[in-house]
Amino acid sequence: MNAERPVVVDTTVSVLYWLMLGAAVWLLLRGHNAPGGGFVAALVAVAATVAHALVAGTAAARARLPLGPLSLSALGLALAAGSGLPALVSGQPFLTHWWGELAVGAAALKMSTVMLFDLGVALCVWGALGGFCLRLLGSLR
Amino acid sequence: MVHTALPVASQAAWLRWAWLLPLALLPAVAALPADPASWSVSWVAPLGIHLGFAADGLARLFLLLVCVVGAAVLAYTPGYLHGHVRLGQLMGLLIAFTLAMIGAILADDLLLLLLFWEATSVLSFLLVGFERDSPDSRDSARQALLVTGAGGLALLAGFVLILLAAPGLRLSDLAQLDPAVLAQPRFQAGVALVLAGAMTKSAQFPFHFWLPGAMAAPTPVSAYLHSATMVNLGVYVMARFDEAMGAVAWWEGTLLSIGTLTALWGAMQAPRERDLKRILAWSTVSALGMLTVLIGLPNELGALAFVAFLLAHALYKAPLFFVAGNIDHATGTRLIDRLSGMRHAMPVTALVALLAGLSMAGLPTTVGFVAKDSMKAAKEVSDVLWVVEGASLLVSTVGVAIASVAALRIFFGAPAHPADCAPHEGGWRLTLPPLVLAGIGITLGMFPALAEPLLIDAARLISPTLTRADASLATEWLLRIESFAIVWAVGAFVYAGWNRLYRILERLRFLDRAGPAAAYGAALRGLKHVAGVLARALQARRLSRYLVATVAATVLLCMPWAFGLDFAPPVAIGVDAAGVLVGCATAILGAALAVRARDTLGRLLGAGAVGVGSAIVFLFRGAPDLALTQLAVETVFVVVAAVALRCYRQRQGAGAGPVDAWRAGVALAFGLLLGAVLLALSGRPFDAAMADYFLAQSVPHAHGRNVVNVIIVDFRALDTLGEIAVVMLAALAMWPLARRLPLKRPRQ
Numbered sequence: 001m002n003a004e005r006p007v008v009v010d011t012t013v014s015v016l017y018w019l020m021l022g023a024a025v026w027l028l029l030r031g032h033n034a035p036g037g038g039f040v041a042a043l044v045a046v047a048a049t050v051a052h053a054l055v056a057g058t059a060a061a062r063a064r065l066p067l068g069p070l071s072l073s074a075l076g077l078a079l080a081a082g083s084g085l086p087a088l089v090s091g092q093p094f095l096t097h098w099w100g101e102l103a104v105g106a107a108a109l110k111m112s113t114v115m116l117f118d119l120g121v122a123l124c125v126w127g128a129l130g131g132f133c134l135r136l137l138g139s140l141r
Numbered sequence: 142m143v144h145t146a147l148p149v150a151s152q153a154a155w156l157r158w159a160w161l162l163p164l165a166l167l168p169a170v171a172a173l174p175a176d177p178a179s180w181s182v183s184w185v186a187p188l189g190i191h192l193g194f195a196a197d198g199l200a201r202l203f204l205l206l207v208c209v210v211g212a213a214v215l216a217y218t219p220g221y222l223h224g225h226v227r228l229g230q231l232m233g234l235l236i237a238f239t240l241a242m243i244g245a246i247l248a249d250d251l252l253l254l255l256l257f258w259e260a261t262s263v264l265s266f267l268l269v270g271f272e273r274d275s276p277d278s279r280d281s282a283r284q285a286l287l288v289t290g291a292g293g294l295a296l297l298a299g300f301v302l303i304l305l306a307a308p309g310l311r312l313s314d315l316a317q318l319d320p321a322v323l324a325q326p327r328f329q330a331g332v333a334l335v336l337a338g339a340m341t342k343s344a345q346f347p348f349h350f351w352l353p354g355a356m357a358a359p360t361p362v363s364a365y366l367h368s369a370t371m372v373n374l375g376v377y378v379m380a381r382f383d384e385a386m387g388a389v390a391w392w393e394g395t396l397l398s399i400g401t402l403t404a405l406w407g408a409m410q411a412p413r414e415r416d417l418k419r420i421l422a423w424s425t426v427s428a429l430g431m432l433t434v435l436i437g438l439p440n441e442l443g444a445l446a447f448v449a450f451l452l453a454h455a456l457y458k459a460p461l462f463f464v465a466g467n468i469d470h471a472t473g474t475r476l477i478d479r480l481s482g483m484r485h486a487m488p489v490t491a492l493v494a495l496l497a498g499l500s501m502a503g504l505p506t507t508v509g510f511v512a513k514d515s516m517k518a519a520k521e522v523s524d525v526l527w528v529v530e531g532a533s534l535l536v537s538t539v540g541v542a543i544a545s546v547a548a549l550r551i552f553f554g555a556p557a558h559p560a561d562c563a564p565h566e567g568g569w570r571l572t573l574p575p576l577v578l579a580g581i582g583i584t585l586g587m588f589p590a591l592a593e594p595l596l597i598d599a600a601r602l603i604s605p606t607l608t609r610a611d612a613s614l615a616t617e618w619l620l621r622i623e624s625f626a627i628v629w630a631v632g633a634f635v636y637a638g639w640n641r642l643y644r645i646l647e648r649l650r651f652l653d654r655a656g657p658a659a660a661y662g663a664a665l666r667g668l669k670h671v672a673g674v675l676a677r678a679l680q681a682r683r684l685s686r687y688l689v690a691t692v693a694a695t696v697l698l699c700m701p702w703a704f705g706l707d708f709a710p711p712v713a714i715g716v717d718a719a720g721v722l723v724g725c726a727t728a729i730l731g732a733a734l735a736v737r738a739r740d741t742l743g744r745l746l747g748a749g750a751v752g753v754g755s756a757i758v759f760l761f762r763g764a765p766d767l768a769l770t771q772l773a774v775e776t777v778f779v780v781v782a783a784v785a786l787r788c789y790r791q792r793q794g795a796g797a798g799p800v801d802a803w804r805a806g807v808a809l810a811f812g813l814l815l816g817a818v819l820l821a822l823s824g825r826p827f828d829a830a831m832a833d834y835f836l837a838q839s840v841p842h843a844h845g846r847n848v849v850n851v852i853i854v855d856f857r858a859l860d861t862l863g864e865i866a867v868v869m870l871a872a873l874a875m876w877p878l879a880r881r882l883p884l885k886r887p888r889q
Contacts, residue, residue, distance in 0.1 A: 027769075032845040035765040037853060043773035050780055070876070073869040080862050095858040099844055112844065117854050117861075124865040128872035133781045135879040 005055070013055045017064075020048035028122050032114065038121030042129065045122070049130040050137070058138040069131025073124050080120025083113040156232050160216035160574075163208040163239055170204040173197075175598035177313050179249050188252075189304075195249035195313045198598030202448055203246045203377055205595070206455045207370050209581070211239045213459065213574035214365040220570025221361055221466055231271055231359065238264040242370050246377065249311045251300040254378075258296060258342070261371050262289040268366060269358040281354040284661065288351040292341025292375075299334030302327050315385040316605070323385060332386055335378065336395065343375030343429045346403040347657035353410075353422040360466030363418065368425045368462055369455040376432045380447065383436050383603050396437030401532045403430030408539040412635075412642045413649070417465045417475040417547060421458065424501075424543045427536050428454050434529060435516065436603070442519035444603035446512065448596045453512035456582035457500035461547050463575035464494045468551065470571065471564040477546060482556035486564040489572040491552040496579035498548025500586065502541040502632065503625065507586035510625075513537070517624065534628065541632020546639060689807055696810045703814055706821040720761030728754025741786045749779035766849040 024045040031037030053061035065072055084095035097113045179195035215235060222228050241264060245257035263286070270282030303310060306328035307319075322328055344352040355367050366372070379396065386392040407427030414420045428450075435447035467490045468483065469475050484491035500509035520530060558564055566572055585592045601607050635642065653659060681687065731750025738744040752775035760768035835848050835856065845851040853861050 031847060031850045032854075033847050035769050035847065037766065037847070037850040039853070040766070040769050040773055043770065043777055047773065047777050047780070050777060054780070054784065070869075070872065073872060077862075077866055077869055080865060084858065084862075095862070097843070097855055097858075114843070114845075114854050117858060118850075121854070121861060121865050125868055128865075128868045129777070132872050132875060132879075133777070135876065136781060136785055139879045 010055055013051050017048050017052050020044055020051070024048070024122070028118060031118060038118035039125055042122040042125035045126045046130045046133060049126075050133045053134055053137050058134045062134055065127070065130065067127070069127045069134060071127070073127030073131065076120045076122065076124030076127060078120070079123060080117050083116035083120060086113055156219050156229060159232055159236060160212045162236065163211040163215065166208050166243075167205070170201060170208055173201045173204070175201070175601075177316070177602075179311070179313050181249065189309060190252050191250045193250035193253060193311055194247045195311070196247060197313075197602050198595075199377075199380065199448075199602040200246050202452065202595060202599040203373065204243060206373070206452070207239060207242045207246070210365055210369040210455060210459050210578065211235075213463075213578050214361045217364075217463060217466075217570055217574045218359070218361045220568055221470060222359060227271070231268070231362075234264055234268055234271075235362070235365065238268065238366065238371075242374070245374055249313050251304060251310065251312065254312065255293070255297055255300060258374065259293050261366075261374060262286065262293055262342075265289065265355070265366050265371055268362045269355045271359055271362065272357065275357070278357040281351075281357040285351045285355050288341050288348055288661070292338040292348065294338075295334045295341070296338030299331040299338060302331030302334065306331060312381055315381060316602075318385040323389065329389065332382060332392075335382065339375035339378040340399065341375070343372050343379075343433070344403070344426050345375070345399050345429065345433060346406050347660075349403060349406065349426045350656070350658035350661065352426055353419050356416075356418045356422050360418065360462055360469060363422070364459045364462035364466070367422065368458040372425065372429055373432075373451065373455075376429065376436070376451070379433065379436050380603050384605070387439065393437045393439060396433050397526070397529055400430045400433030400437060401529050403427070403433065404536045405430070405532050408536045409646065409649075411539060411543055412639065413646045415476050415478055415643075417468065417477055417551070418462070420477070420543055420546065421461055421465060424540060425458060427540070428458070431516075431533065431536060434533065435519065438519055438523050440519060440523045441600070441604040441607040442515065442522050444600040444607060445596060446515040446519040447603065448599040449515045449592075450512040452585070452592065452596065453500060453508040453582065456508055456578055456585070457497040460493050460497040460575035460579040460582075461501065463571075463578075464490055464497070464547060467567060467571050467575075470567050472558045472562050474559055477550060480551045480558055481554040482552070483558065483564060484552040485556055486558075487552075487566050489566055489576060493572070493575045493579050494548040494552055496583055497575075498544040500579070500582045501544035501547075502629065503537070504629070505586075506583065508582045508592070509586070511586055511589045511592075513625070537628045538631040538635055541629055542635035542639060545632070545636040549636070550639070689804055692811050693807045696807065696814055699814055703817050706817060707824075721758050724754045724757030724761065726754070727757060730754075742783055745779055745783050745786060749775050752778075766847070
């Protein structure tokens with residue numbers, strides 16, 4: 001975008017981008033027992049996307065999204081809604097979550113459809129808000 | 142489903158036989174009991190609305206008219222609009238109208254009557270505006286809808302008042318109304334509103350003007366709705382209320398005066414027209430005025446005269462409209478100046494015009510004569526004012542002249558018609574239905590005994606004391622022949638001087654500028670003007686103005702309530718006060734920066750600092766989740782808004798000048814209000830039941846220690862699902878908008 005952009009900003013953001021995405025994943029995973037969760041994770045990811053867009057342009061930032069913004073959002077919504085379906089199989093109300101334990105060596109890792117739901121929230125918000133920001137920034141001429 | 146795709150020929154298949162539908166109903170209608178019989182089933186129980194229907198002699202007479210004229214119209218229309226692309230639509234509307242009329246006449250429940258009443262108004266709108274490509278047609282349709290729609294509102298208000306005064310009242314109860322109910326001012330106010338509504342429907346002065354305008358409709362529609370049936374609905378409602386209201390002083394006086402005025406006005410306007418259809422429309426206005434007068438007459442014979450005239454009018458006016466339609470169909474014009482001697486080309490239509498004209502003029506051996514005779518008898522018995530008497534004489538003479546114009550002027554004399562056409566009869570569909578209607582009129586005129594039971598049964602619903610003995614329709618016509626002869630002679634005189642009368646009445650053009658129609662036009666323009674002024678005043682098209690207006694309104698609305706709050710002392714700050722104080726200081730500094738900053742970016746950063754400050758407060762008050770989210774939202778918002786705002790066209794002077802005192806005041810008041818509300822809220826006892834529940838259940842049920850997140854993703858997961866769906870919808874909604882933002886990237 002801007003040819004006179006300082007190289008420091010460029011470099012910092014390129015590192016920061018992955019750091020922020022990593023932070024987002026970390027927030028998403030720890031959300032159930034400590035501060036965090038899908039929504040905050042999505043906001044951090046949106047911040048990463050916006051930062052990248054400011055440096056490399058909206059097209060580049062958009063290309064780094066796993067899907068198109070709206071598709072990503074729709075996928076998240078579908079995941080969140082889909083996480084409630086197993087409950088119907090076991091005859092419980094929609095969105096009653098399943099819990100199970102996965103043995104990883106000596107430790108027992110708790111797994112749940114809640115993870116799926118939270119991931120859905122994160123993807124939906126990332127796609128929608130990230131798309132919103134990209135669209136807004138992209139419309140500036 | 143795919144009607145439009147059907148070829149015209151197969152479309153016409155059911156249309157050709159639609160006229161059998163009302164005819165098939167005739168035996169059922171004829172079998173209706175003369176004495177009131179009702180049928181009801183609960184519909185909207187909490188509101189006390191029933192699907193209540195009732196049948197009696199009066200309903201039977203109206204239903205017969207609806208079915209007979211309806212059959213004629215449905216038979217006539219496919220011939221009249223042969224090959225018209227939207228003929229099927231017109232026929233469908235006409236059938237729907239027939240059903241709505243039947244419903245309105247049979248309705249016993251007041252609100253059910255209103256429902257069908259409104260249906261006829263809407264169908265009338267659609268039918269008048271049928272030629273939707275013509276602006277004239279659209280204006281007329283809108284006028285008809287606005288006037289009769291306003292009447293419908295008056296009717297609704299009236300019914301509500303009546304039902305408040307007499308809960309559960311049905312139309313059939315009106316005959317045995319409790320005098321105590323009748324005496325209530327609320328009941329009488331309700332009836333006055335009902336009367337106003339009925340007058341719009343029946344085109345009474347000053348609401349009459351929509352009826353001539355409605356002549357923009359195809360002619361069969363005019364024959365059906367605007368002469369024989371729908372306009373009579375208002376008269377029908379007046380008749381229903383007459384028995385109960387007969388004892389009330391203002392009722393009859395109002396009916397007599399408004400009816401007389403309407404009759405005179407119509408009679409005066411008719412000679413000012415040159416279009417046959419509009420002449421007939423004005424004579425319909427006049428006839429509706431006469432019907433109102435007859436309801437207002439206090440004696441039993443008035444009721445009989447009313448039903449007789451109603452029948453006669455439908456049986457001659459509908460055929461005359463058909464005649465106007467036939468002439469239009471054959472020659473392309475309805476202007477009486479361009480037509481004469483048409484009997485050579487259109488002998489059957491000429492015969493119809495003659496028969497219907499005779500009836501309209503009230504000559505012996507026609508049903509019109511029977512009606513006029515009973516009207517005469519009714520007026521002789523009661524002491525009517527000489528004004529009413531004179532007016533009805535005048536109206537009768539003009540009626541004779543109009544009948545002569547329709548029956549003689551156009552069909553006799555030297556043949557003349559527009560040169561570019563070869564007039565001819567349009568087949569049995571165009572000639573037989575009007576001939577049958579006019580023939581019924583003559584038959585009933587020759588043998589009044591045929592109609593007598595029907596009419597007396599109907600009239601008894603208005604005047605129960607009426608018996609067959611004192612109301613014979615037998616034509617002792619020599620009895621009053623002198624007065625009739627005078628009317629005919631003067632009518633003939635008026636007919637002879639029709640053109641001269643036209644020139645004289647043309648001088649009354651100033652009335653057009655001051656009449657009700659002009660008032661309607663002015664009101665419509667005024668409405669647009671007021672709407673424009675209001676829109677310009679309120680729609681400043683600047684976000685900041687909207688914001689100030691909204692906030693100021695909120696403050697004003699909430700102020701009285703906020704004064705009533707009781708404030709508890711502020712919550713004591715604990716040992717973690719240092720962090721909270723830092724947060725507060727950040728927020729206050731940010732707010733000060735936002736107010737004092739001279740450019741947008743500074744203001745935005747200030748607003749962001751307020752957000753960060755509150756995030757710090759959350760962090761130290763035990764809400765790390767909230768703090769995290771607040772911080773993330775604030776960051777993303779500030780960055781995106783900064784980029785967007787930097788590119789937004791800066792308005793000259795925005796924010797650069799001194800602080801606007803008015804806005805500052807609004808902001809200060811709003812801040813104080815919010816602060817007061819928060820203080821009051823924090824002073825209230827906190828109900829911890831929900832918090833305790835979630836804290837206790839979070840780990841055992843949802844296996845999570847972060848209660849906030851557990852609530853979001855588990856306990857209230859359905860809410861969250863809805864919320865993220867909204868987030869996605871918001872993105873979808875802004876998607877097409879963002880492309881059109883008036884943004885410009887400034888020079889770097």
